Amino acid sequence: MKAAGPLDLNEGTLNALGYDLLRKGRDHDAVSVFALNVELFPEYANGFDSLGEAWLRVGNSKEARRAYEKALKLDPGLDSAKKALKELGKR
Secondary structure, eight states: OOSSSSSSOHHHHHHHHHHHHTTTTHHHHHHHHHHHHHHHHHHHHHHHHHHHHHHHHOHHHHHHHHHHHHHHOTTHHHHOHHHHHHHHHHH
């Protein structure tokens, strides 16, 4: 994708694309985009948080938990990941 041209490919752009796909009900595509985001930008805590959300949407709580834990490892103050893990703990 980076070699494709003048696209400003950054973690925010990919995250926005992932959420656009979620809004359109394309949950599995969103997982793929969020997974690419964390592969390209492995220090982006919010990317892992978003990936966790997408994993939950497709019903994979194991991968969601893993993504949220990585998000918190990168940013221990990330409230959305803390809340999600708390909810996952209730299941």
